Amino acid sequence: MSTTALEPIAHHGSVVEHEEHHGGLIPIAPERQLQFNRLGMWLFIISETFLFAGILIMRIVLGRDTEGFVRPELSQGLGLLITSILLASSFFVNRGEVAIKHNDRFNFNLSIFLALVLGLVFVVGVAYEWNEVHKDFGPATGPVINGMFYFMTGIHALHVITGIIFLLVVFLNGIRGKYSAKSHWGVESAALYWHFVDVVWVFFYVALYLIGTVAEPMK
Amino acid sequence: MLIRFLRILYHIGLVRGLVVGFIASIVGAILTNITRAAFGMDTMDLLIPLKALFGSTIWEARTLKDQATEIVTGMGAIFFTFGFLAGVGSLTDWFAWSIGRKGGDGHYHPKEGIPTWTRYLSFDTNHKVVGIQYGITSISVLLIGGLFALIFRTELAQPGLQFLNNQQYNNYIGIHGLLMIVGVLLGVGALSNYLVPVMIGAQDMAFPRLNGFSYWIGVPAAIILLLSLPMGGFDTGWTAYPPLSVRAPLGMQFVLLSIFILGFQSIVGSINLLVTIFMMRAPGMSWFRMPIFVWGVLAASLLQFTATQFFGLAFISVLVERWTNIPFYDPARGGNVTLYQHIFWFYSHPTVYIWVLPGLGVISEILPVFSRKPLFGYKAIALSSMAIAFMGYLVWAHHMFTSAMDPFLRLPFMLTTLTIAVPTGVKFFNWIGTLWGGKIHISTPMLFSLGAFILFLLGGLTGPPSGLLVTGIHLHDTHWVVAHFHITVFGGFFFSYLAAIYYWFPKITGRMFNEFLGRVHFWLMFGGFATFALSLFRIGILGMPRRYADYQSAWGFGSLNMLATIAAFVAGSSMLVFVFNMAFSARYGVKAATNPWRSRGLEWQIASPIPEFNFSAIPEIIGHPYDYGLPGAVYAVLSPDDQASPLEDAYTPLDQPESISSGVVPIHVAGD
Amino acid sequence: MEHQRKGKNAEYLQGIIVLVVLAVFTAIEYAIGTADELPLFSSAFIPLTLIALIKAGVIVNYYMHISHMWNPEEEEHEAHGE
Ligand SMILES: [Cu+2]
Numbered sequence: 001m002s003t004t005a006l007e008p009i010a011h012h013g014s015v016v017e018h019e020e021h022h023g024g025l026i027p028i029a030p031e032r033q034l035q036f037n038r039l040g041m042w043l044f045i046i047s048e049t050f051l052f053a054g055i056l057i058m059r060i061v062l063g064r065d066t067e068g069f070v071r072p073e074l075s076q077g078l079g080l081l082i083t084s085i086l087l088a089s090s091f092f093v094n095r096g097e098v099a100i101k102h103n104d105r106f107n108f109n110l111s112i113f114l115a116l117v118l119g120l121v122f123v124v125g126v127a128y129e130w131n132e133v134h135k136d137f138g139p140a141t142g143p144v145i146n147g148m149f150y151f152m153t154g155i156h157a158l159h160v161i162t163g164i165i166f167l168l169v170v171f172l173n174g175i176r177g178k179y180s181a182k183s184h185w186g187v188e189s190a191a192l193y194w195h196f197v198d199v200v201w202v203f204f205y206v207a208l209y210l211i212g213t214v215a216e217p218m219k
Numbered sequence: 220m221l222i223r224f225l226r227i228l229y230h231i232g233l234v235r236g237l238v239v240g241f242i243a244s245i246v247g248a249i250l251t252n253i254t255r256a257a258f259g260m261d262t263m264d265l266l267i268p269l270k271a272l273f274g275s276t277i278w279e280a281r282t283l284k285d286q287a288t289e290i291v292t293g294m295g296a297i298f299f300t301f302g303f304l305a306g307v308g309s310l311t312d313w314f315a316w317s318i319g320r321k322g323g324d325g326h327y328h329p330k331e332g333i334p335t336w337t338r339y340l341s342f343d344t345n346h347k348v349v350g351i352q353y354g355i356t357s358i359s360v361l362l363i364g365g366l367f368a369l370i371f372r373t374e375l376a377q378p379g380l381q382f383l384n385n386q387q388y389n390n391y392i393g394i395h396g397l398l399m400i401v402g403v404l405l406g407v408g409a410l411s412n413y414l415v416p417v418m419i420g421a422q423d424m425a426f427p428r429l430n431g432f433s434y435w436i437g438v439p440a441a442i443i444l445l446l447s448l449p450m451g452g453f454d455t456g457w458t459a460y461p462p463l464s465v466r467a468p469l470g471m472q473f474v475l476l477s478i479f480i481l482g483f484q485s486i487v488g489s490i491n492l493l494v495t496i497f498m499m500r501a502p503g504m505s506w507f508r509m510p511i512f513v514w515g516v517l518a519a520s521l522l523q524f525t526a527t528q529f530f531g532l533a534f535i536s537v538l539v540e541r542w543t544n545i546p547f548y549d550p551a552r553g554g555n556v557t558l559y560q561h562i563f564w565f566y567s568h569p570t571v572y573i574w575v576l577p578g579l580g581v582i583s584e585i586l587p588v589f590s591r592k593p594l595f596g597y598k599a600i601a602l603s604s605m606a607i608a609f610m611g612y613l614v615w616a617h618h619m620f621t622s623a624m625d626p627f628l629r630l631p632f633m634l635t636t637l638t639i640a641v642p643t644g645v646k647f648f649n650w651i652g653t654l655w656g657g658k659i660h661i662s663t664p665m666l667f668s669l670g671a672f673i674l675f676l677l678g679g680l681t682g683p684p685s686g687l688l689v690t691g692i693h694l695h696d697t698h699w700v701v702a703h704f705h706i707t708v709f710g711g712f713f714f715s716y717l718a719a720i721y722y723w724f725p726k727i728t729g730r731m732f733n734e735f736l737g738r739v740h741f742w743l744m745f746g747g748f749a750t751f752a753l754s755l756f757r758i759g760i761l762g763m764p765r766r767y768a769d770y771q772s773a774w775g776f777g778s779l780n781m782l783a784t785i786a787a788f789v790a791g792s793s794m795l796v797f798v799f800n801m802a803f804s805a806r807y808g809v810k811a812a813t814n815p816w817r818s819r820g821l822e823w824q825i826a827s828p829i830p831e832f833n834f835s836a837i838p839e840i841i842g843h844p845y846d847y848g849l850p851g852a853v854y855a856v857l858s859p860d861d862q863a864s865p866l867e868d869a870y871t872p873l874d875q876p877e878s879i880s881s882g883v884v885p886i887h888v889a890g891d
Numbered sequence: 892m893e894h895q896r897k898g899k900n901a902e903y904l905q906g907i908i909v910l911v912v913l914a915v916f917t918a919i920e921y922a923i924g925t926a927d928e929l930p931l932f933s934s935a936f937i938p939l940t941l942i943a944l945i946k947a948g949v950i951v952n953y954y955m956h957i958s959h960m961w962n963p964e965e966e967e968h969e970a971h972g973e
Contacts, residue, residue, distance in 0.1 A: 024832040025422055036425045036498050038960060043490045043524060051528040054562060058536070061558050062547065069936060080921050087917065091910040094954045098906060102899040140544030144553035147545030151536070169317045178319050186316075195954045199947045206939045210924025 034185060041189050045196050048159075052200050055152055059207050063145040069212025072142075072149040075132065079209040082125035083201065086160075089118035090198040093167070097191045100174075103181045112171045112187075115194070119164045126157050143215045152204055159197050166190045223332070230333045232341030233438070236307035240439060243302025248295035261287035268292060271451035271469050281466065289472050290542050292450070296443050296476050303439040308342040309432045325428050342435060344427035347829060349434050350413025351727070354720070356434075357405030360441060361713075362794060364398030367391045369791050371768075376784035378772040388768035389454035390470070396457030397444060397474060401481060403574045403708065405437060406716050408484070410577055411492055411516045414723070417822040418510045420501025420840065420855070422832045425494040433488040440481040447473035456766055458567075461548035461559050464537050475538040482531040485573075489520035489527075496520075501821075501855070503840035507598060510820060510844050514601040515580025518608035522569045522576075526612070530566035533559055557623045564615035571704075572611040575711030576604050579646055579675070581719045582668045586650055587845045588818045589665040590657025594845035596649035606642035614639055617686050621695050629688055636686035643679055647672075658848075663737030664816075667718030670745045674752075675710030678703060681756065696766070699759025706752040717744075717797070724801070725815050729827040730808030736800040740793050747790030754783040819844055819854050825861045835860045909953045916946050 028036075063070050096111035098104075130150070136142070139150040170190045173179065179187055228234045252262045267288040304310055312322030325344035329335055339352060371391045374383045383391070412430065416423055424430045447453055451468035464471055496517050500509065509517075536547050537559070546552035548559050587594040594600065616624060616632040650672060659665070681703045684690045694700060717740075724732050758776045759765075770776065814823040821838060822829065836858035846852035920942050923935050932938050951957050 024830075024835045026832075026837065032498070036494050039497060040426060040429075040490055040494045042957070042960060043493055044486075047486050047490065047524045047528055050525045051532055054529050054532040054565075058532075058547070058558060058562070061555055062553065068934065076921070076925055080917070083917060084914065087910065087913050090950065090954060091906060094906045094909075095903065098899070098902045102902075104899065140546070144546050144549075147543075147547065150543070151539060151545055151547075173317075173319045176319055192955055195950055198954075199950050202943050202946045202950070206920060206924070206943045210920060210939050211936055 030183070037185055037189065041192050045192065048196065048200075052203070055155065056203060056207055059145075059148050059152060062148055063207075063212065063215075065215070067213065070143065070145050070215035071208060071210070071212045072133070072146045073136070073214045074129065074149070074209055076209065078125060078129055078132075079205065082122050082129075083205045085118050085125065086122050086198050086201050089115045089122065090195050092118065093191045093194045097184075097187055100179050100184045100187050101181055105174075105177070108179070108187075109171070109174050112167060112174055116164060116167045116171055119160060119167065119194075123157060123160055123164070126153050126160075129153070145215050149208055152208060156197070156200060156204055159200070163190070163194045163197050166193055227333055227337065230330060230341070231337050232307040232435075234340075236303040236435070236438070239306025240299040240303030243305075244295040244299035247298025247302075248291050250298075251291045251294040255287065255291070263288045263291035268450055268469065272449050285469075286542065286544075289469055292469070293472050293476060293538070293542070296446075296473060299443070300436070300439040300480055304432070304435060307435050307438075309428075309435045312428055325431070342431050344423070344431045345831065346412050346416050346424045346427070346430060347727075349430050350409050352434050353405050353412055353437075354409035356437065356441070357402045357409055358798070360398055360405060361402035362798075363445075364395050364402055365791055365794065367395040367398065369787060371395070372784045372787045374768065375770075376781045378770055378777055380769055383768065385768050386452065386454060389456070389766075390448060390452035392766060393453050393456045393474070394444075394448055397478070399708075400457065400570070401437075401441060401444065403712055403716075404481070404485060404570075406712070407519065407574055407577050408434070408437075408488055410512075410581065410716065410719055411520075412488075413727070414822065415492060415495060415513055415516055416499070417825075417829060417833050418513055418820060419496065419499060419504060420821055420834065420838045421495065421499040422834060422837075424491050425499055426491050429487055429491050433484045433491065436487075437481060437484045440477045440484065443473050443480065444477035447471070447477070458563065459534065459537060460563075461537055461540070461556055462550075465540050465548060472538060472541060475534045475541075478534050479531050479538070482527045485523050485527040489523035492516055492520045493524065501838050501840050503855075507601065508840050508843060509601070511583040511594065511597065511600055512577065512580035514604050515576040515578075515583075518604040519573045519576040521605075522608050522611055523573045526566045526569040526573075528566075529562050530570070533563040533566070536562075557619070560619050560622055560624075561616070564618045565612075568615040568618065569608075569611040571707065571711075572607055574708060575675075576607065578671070578712035578715035580604070581715040581722075582650065582671055583646070583653075584820070585664050585668040585718055585722055586653045587847050588816050589660045589662065589668070590654050591660070591847050592653060592657040593843075593847055593849065594649070595652030595655075596645075597843070597845060599645050600649050603642035603645040607639060610635065610639040610642065617691070620688060620691055633686060633688050633691075637683060640679065640682065647676060647679075662816075663732070663734060663741060664718045664722035666738065666741045666745075667714050667721060670741060671710050671714035671718060673710070674706050674714060674745075674749070677752070678707030678710050681706065694759060696764055697759035698755045698763050698765055701765045702752045702755035702759060705755070706748075709748055709752070714744075720801070722816065723822075724804070725811030726822055726827050726829065728805045728808070729811060730804055730806075731811040731815065732804040732808060733800050736796055740796045740800065743793035743796065744790050747786045747788075747793060750786035751783050751790060754779045754786065758783070819847065821855055821857075824855070824857055830861075834858070905953065909949060912949060913946055916942050916949075 060069075092111045092115035096108050096115065099107035099111060130153070133146070133149065137146050139147045167190055170179075170186055173186060248263065256262050261283045264284045264287070267285060312325060315322040327338045327341055327343040327345075327348070329337060338348060339355075343349065368391075371383065371388055374381055374388060412424070412434075447470035449470075450473055451470040453459075453464070453467045453471040453474050455464045455467050455471065459471070459474065464475075496509075496513060539545055540547050540549070546554040548554045548556050550556060583594060583600055613635045614632060616628055617636045620629050620632075681699075685694055685700060685703050721732060721737055724730075758779050761774070761776050761779075763770055763774070763776055770780075811827060813825075813827055816823070825833065834857070838858070838861070839856045840854065841856060842852055842854045844854050846854070920939055923929065923938055923942075926935075929935060929938075
């Protein structure tokens with residue numbers, strides 16, 4: 001049984017050693033444990049989908065005037081840029097996952113590193129946008145859709161930062177050779193989470209940058 | 220002596236968590252203050268929480284200083300949660316994995332000289348320990364919440380304000396509601412964590428560490444919730460409707476934070492249960508051989524892991540509005556108050572089913588055992604749980620008939636609300652079918668199940684008048700509604716919960732509770748509560764609004780209120796009998812037989828208390844779980860090592876030896 | 892299924908193709924969102940939502956491998972196909 005450090009399988013590996021101590025805990029086969037983990041992760045993603053769906057509903061309800069949808073006044077170029085960066089980051093995470101599946105350690109480490117850097121650039125981009133937007137209005141001033149911009153990007157950025165920490169853990173364990181083609185649930189879960197954060201941004205990008213007309217600033 | 224005492228204290232997870240959490244909260248508050256100062260923002264005013272502590276509770280207008288204080292104390296509470304979880308040891312293994320080390324095995328290993336009971340106050344991954352932790356916490360939280368109810372119920376006994384002022388009254392109804400909700404959710408966690416793995420023939424949950432974590436995250440949440448009272452209270456009731464909740468005193472933020480943190484428990488716990496139920500059923504246990512309680516938990520978990528996000532979103536958006544003034548719920552600046560109610564009720568209606576579905580599952584477990592008959596309409600009961608769960612998503616706006624919602628929407632929501640009575644009715648007819656012609660044995664668990672049956676029926680029958688527009692608008696926000704949801708939750712969850720505790724008590728402790736005290740508890744509780752609820756229905760029809768601290772004697776419900784208060788005290792005092800019975804019997808009770816109720820459930824075939832890992836070999840399911848009274852019907856095959864030998868001198872309440880065929884033959888599971 | 896016998900390079904190539912597809916869709920989104928007048932649609936809301944759903948579907952299917960949930964052997968074949 002493989003006992004890669006980041007994986008819950010490792011726990012059951014250690015139970016085998018303790019068996020005489022506990023008596024009777026039948027170890028769960030790694031493939032089965034992997035299926036447990038996958039199902040758990042997907043259920044978590046479905047659960048989070050409800051959160052972000054709720055936020056999108058808030059945006060749709062609040063971001064309207066008599067004419068139709070409104071959107072905050074944002075830099076279109078920057079929006080396209082950070083969207084592309086996050087997509088590229090998702091691509092590299094996928095590439096890393098493929099690499100470790102084929103034991104291609106060099107490409108694995110490189111891809112995860114690039115994904116990590118791109119993720120950081122995304123966060124910096126959002127922070128820059130916050131700063132730019134803040135020159136015109138804070139969260140408390142202006143129409144409510146501007147506040148929605150802070151709320152949506154803020155909650156999404158919290159998830160991105162969690163994902164970056166996750167990727168960092170995977171990267172550090174990766175360069176120490178903790179993953180193999182047979183056993184890399186850590187990589188897979190980080191990738192799933194990261195792609196999910198990307199999917200959320202696919203919708204948030206549309207909702208914040210592209211839908212409707214720019215909201216009239218309130219006096 | 221002192222050294223030994225301190226050493227024991229150190230080995231209690233709860234104590235470590237509290238200490239580390241306290242330090243972390245101070246560190247968090249200081250860090251937040253420093254960061255804010257560095258950005259030139261207002262910092263905390265220590266006097267504000269102190270003033271809240273000593274009485275002056277209402278914020279006339281929220282100043283920037285108030286807001287800064289709130290953010291700093293709020294960050295302190297968040298840090299407290301992280302510190303608590305780290306101190307209790309629930310994050311240790313995950314941290315070890317993330318830095319590439321091998322974690323522990325997740326089991327509690329008491330050191331030399333440390334008493335074994337510390338296990339129940341420390342982080343442990345065994346699902347039975349976690350279940351008992353949930354159970355004891357839930358009963359404690361329910362008792363505290365009930366105490367608050369008795370306080371303001373006494374105030375309501377007579378017209379005029381006797382000993383509470385309006386603010387205190389508002390605080391107490393709010394905290395009562397939230398504590399009861401938390402307590403009931405913890406109770407659901409207790410039942411499902413303890414029972415589901417044993418019932419499906421597994422050794423533990425799918426993610427044991429996550430299981431321990433999901434219990435322990437509830438403890439700081441409960442502490443933060445209780446903190447809201449000394450920190451100024453909150454005058455919104457449990458629903459926390461804006462714009463009032465945006466302007467409410469400092470205590471409000473602790474409520475919002477606490478419920479948000481508790482959401483993690485619900486979500487993580489229900490995901491864990493879902494994976495366990497999907498993946499870990501014993502060989503041969505197809506969906507329609509699953510115990511009916513597991514069906515209830517499955518349906519409830521499906522609701523819980525999705526809808527809870529909306530509760531979190533509702534509360535966190537109010538918190539964000541309080542912290543940053545983003546005008547989500549300020550109509551003057553483009554916000555929308557009705558939006559909050561939609562988001563809020565999208566969770567808070569389904570949450571009733573999250574409590575009730577496992578509770579109804581318990582009733583369906585107990586009735587066939589004490590009627591010695593197969594469960595009537597097993598598939599219908601199982602699928603009706605799923606139907607209720609699905610319908611539960613579609614009825615939320617019946618709480619908003621008098622809100623600013625588009626009046627047209629009232630009609631579809633009225634129709635869905637009435638439709639949900641159909642799958643609920645399916646359960647009732649099948650229960651009657653189960654009891655019909657059965658050989659009914661009356662014992663405390665059966666009494667509580669029948670009580671739950673009657674109360675939930677009353678709760679169900681008072682639903683249509685509340686859901687129909689013609690009557691619902693008149694009854695809206697009166698004591699009728701209070702009575703309706705209390706009787707529903709008492710019948711659907713609380714009585715079933717008590718039934719479950721009595722029923723599985725011999726399995727959990729290996730001892731028998733005192734039957735006489737159990738019956739005293741039942742009759743006091745049932746009589747007290749039924750009187751209470753029925754008087755409240757009457758008061759509501761007469762037009763007394765809920766959430767009012769006072770009423771006039773001329774309105775003519777003074778004596779009914781007095782009756783309701785006395786009845787509430789009778790019901791409340793019966794819980795003392797219960798606590799005494801449980802605590803005393805767990806220690807000094809008569810040794811119980813392995814299977815005193817002659818149930819066919821898997822958990823009853825193995826030793827009491829259940830061994831550390833439940834089964835030494837995974838059982839094989841070859842039949843149906845509820846074939847009581849059918850000769851030769853076999854449910855499962857267990858390893859002879861697991862099949863417990865019946866105690867000779869054991870107390871057996873159901874002594875009909877002719878029907879002892881529990882249907883489980885001890886055959887060694889060969890090979891695998 | 893030809894999907895099962897994919898080698899390493901084929902999988903890398905698939906990742907790149909998916910990225911290109913996503914980039915093209917994003918460009919279309921940007922064009923729709925910033926255009927003054929739209930052909931066919933009166934509001935940008937519906938086409939943008941549709942494209943976003945397609946993009947999400949592509950990521951969920953090709954990057955998140957949702958099919959591994961109900962078809963865990965598929966992955967084994969991929970690893971052995973090398
Ligand atoms: Cu409801």
